[in-house]
Amino acid sequence: xxxxxxxxxxxxxxxxxxxxxxxxxxxxxxxxxxxxxxxxxxxxxxxxxxxxxxxxxxxxxxxxxxxxxxxxxxxxxxxxxxxxxxxxxxxxxxxxxxxxxxxxxxxxxxxxxxxxxxxxxxxxxxxxxxxxxxxxxxxxxxxxxxxxxxxxxxxxxxxxxxxxxxxxxxxxxxxxxxxxxxxxxxxxxxxxxxxxxxxxxxxxxxxxxxxxxxxxxxxxxxxxxxxxxxxxxxxxxxxxxxxxxxxxxxxxxxxxxxxxxxxxxxxxxxxxxxxxxxxxxxxxxxxxxxxxxxxxxxxxxxxxxxxxxxxxxxxxxxxxxxxxx
Numbered sequence: 001x002x003x004x005x006x007x008x009x010x011x012x013x014x015x016x017x018x019x020x021x022x023x024x025x026x027x028x029x030x031x032x033x034x035x036x037x038x039x040x041x042x043x044x045x046x047x048x049x050x051x052x053x054x055x056x057x058x059x060x061x062x063x064x065x066x067x068x069x070x071x072x073x074x075x076x077x078x079x080x081x082x083x084x085x086x087x088x089x090x091x092x093x094x095x096x097x098x099x100x101x102x103x104x105x106x107x108x109x110x111x112x113x114x115x116x117x118x119x120x121x122x123x124x125x126x127x128x129x130x131x132x133x134x135x136x137x138x139x140x141x142x143x144x145x146x147x148x149x150x151x152x153x154x155x156x157x158x159x160x161x162x163x164x165x166x167x168x169x170x171x172x173x174x175x176x177x178x179x180x181x182x183x184x185x186x187x188x189x190x191x192x193x194x195x196x197x198x199x200x201x202x203x204x205x206x207x208x209x210x211x212x213x214x215x216x217x218x219x220x221x222x223x224x225x226x227x228x229x230x231x232x233x234x235x236x237x238x239x240x241x242x243x244x245x246x247x248x249x250x251x252x253x254x255x256x257x258x259x260x261x262x263x264x265x266x267x268x269x270x271x272x273x274x275x276x277x278x279x280x281x282x283x284x285x286x287x288x289x290x291x292x293x294x295x296x297x298x299x300x301x302x303x304x305x306x307x308x309x310x311x312x313x314x315x316x317x318x319x320x321x322x323x324x325x
Contacts, residue, residue: 023064027072030056034076039085046086049094050101053080057105058112066113073105151180174238193222196229200255203233207246216257219269222323228297229271229318232305235290236273236316244314245275251313252276259322267322275313 018026034056041048053076061069077098155176162169181202196219204212221229237246245251257271294305294316303320 018064023060023068024071026063027056027060027068027075030060031072031075031079035079035083038080042085049080050077050097053077053101054104054108058108061109061112062116065116066109069105069109069112073102073109076105077101148180148184151176155180174234193220193226195220196257199226199230200233203230203237204253204255207237207241211246211251212253212255214255216255217259219257219259225301225320225323228301232294232297232318235293236314239290240275240278240314243279243281245278248278251278269318269320269322271318273314273316273318275315278313280311281309281314 031053034052037052038048041052053073056076057069057073060072080101081094081098155173158172158176159169162172196216197214199221200212200214201209240246240251240253245253252275254274254276255271256274257269260268260270262268291307294307298305298318298320301320301323303318306317308315
């Protein structure tokens with residue numbers, strides 16, 4: 001019984017074609033029910049000959065296909081002419097109704113079969129998309145694994161080359177580690193991005209969680225924007241550790257962000273980076289790699305970064321467009 005129910009379900013949903021015997025038995029049941037319905041209607045109106053057989057043709061076609069539908073239509077028309085539940089005889093009017101019945105059944109069978117074909121095509125497309133998505137995930141996981149191995153290799157090679165230049169190595173080491181940590185964070189969310197709080201905690205965590213405050217609503221960042229902001233946050237955090245708030249015993253950092261929508265319903269992100277209680281900035285050196293990074297990292301998002309060196313510490317404002325996820 002369970003097997004028959006499953007075969008019926010799969011046939012009705014168009015997943016597989018039922019057996020000929022099962023399809024024929026289902027069509028016969030439909031004809032029997034239609035004939036019983038016709039008998040009941042004949043108690044009220046005896047001249048109803050073919051109407052009850054339309055549902056039988058529809059359901060038989062939907063379940064067993066157009067061949068079973070055609071056979072059901074022929075059988076229903078024959079029953080409508082040959083079987084009488086009154087004294088009426090088969091005349092030319094009934095034969096005309098028979099032709100109309102078969103014509104409507106033909107249109108019904110064509111429509112149901114066309115729908116079944118479309119459903120089958122959509123199911124094949126969906127199955128292929130699922131297979132391609134699984135293959136894409138496999139390739140992405142493999143690329144992430146290889147990228148991680150390459151990053152580790154580059155890290156080791158640079159460490160060997162620059163072991164006698166600790167200052168250069170220290171600058172490169174932190175950037176490579178930040179990129180690796182951010183890539184791992186994004187990879188855990190299937191490459192779609194990460195929450196801004198998770199990103200900031202990843203970059204600022206090594207300096208102590210009691211040294212910074214994060215203020216803002218939960219905000220999920222697309223992957224490309226997350227990577228760009230990770231580079232900026234790392235650069236600012238590194239400078240804070242060397243010269244700013246994190247280099248002082250009582251230094252604190254506050255990062256705030258808000259999202260605003262303009263008239264075109266484009267979301268804009270504004271981030272404020274405020275350092276306090278750090279050493280006073282006495283001299284500003286020539287623009288280096290970090291300054292160029294801050295100025296260019298958000299250009300692809302129509303953004304800009306402004307840095308001010310106040311008496312209370314570094315004040316940085318970042319503003320950019322949030323791309324659609």
